[in-house]
Amino acid sequence: MGNITRFDPDDTFDDLFRGFWMRPVRASGQQDIQIKLDVKEDDKAYTVHAEIPGVKKEDIHVTIDGGQVSISAETKKEKEVKEGTKVLRSERYYGKVSRSFALGQDVDESKSEAHYKDGVLELSLPKKTVSYHSETDLSRRR
Template sequence: MANITRYDPFDVALDPFDDLFRGFLRPVRFEGQPQQMQIKMDVKENDKAYTVHAEIPGVKKEDIHVTIEGNQVSISAEVKKEKEEKEGDKVLRSERYYGKVYRSFSLGQDVDEATSVAKYNDGVLDLTLPKKATSSAKKLAIQ
């Protein structure tokens, strides 16, 4: 008996023109053009708290904002990058990037925002987010 397989028109392994159109719809980035900044994170969990390490290099700690609503954590930062190359009094090239980066994620349990701690050192934001104590289910006695 022959094996029956489902045809997927978007499967790249079956597409004979895969190499021809590879990267066709990706945005183009020219050499020397500043790359848009992203917040890269590691999130760890133990019994009592969540620990977040977020890379936000080149940003002042005054420009970083962290908000906590229940189990939703949002990190935003205002980025200002300037690079100017001069030769004598004449500017040969100037690259500036101003913008706002934003990252939001949900955790498995609500966070106690009153005891949460945020530290920023050497381009890394460290968040310690203690879990809220969950109320255990209460069994009601029927009268």
């Protein structure tokens, strides 16, 4: 069996213009970037690495609701244009981007930690401990 590759119509369009000094423009409102994630798990916690380059630490927001995790970030466009200059090309993304995902077990939000360095957000998300009641405890509650 030969190699399998995923077909993306945007790649075909981009190939048509490869070599030109301008790249095809995407439709306005279309999100140009996304937060890319690596999620790992061990017995006690989840570890998430999220690529969010070019964003200030204070512009990143993480919310945890049980096993649901949401990450959002915003980059603001600098409006400084020097007199006598004009923008020929702007490829940098400005705006808000977000990503949500569900984990297999609830997270202990009070023990969670976040670190942001070199464009990568690292989340340490300890799993909530599940307390099991004995059958006698459960029968008393009925």
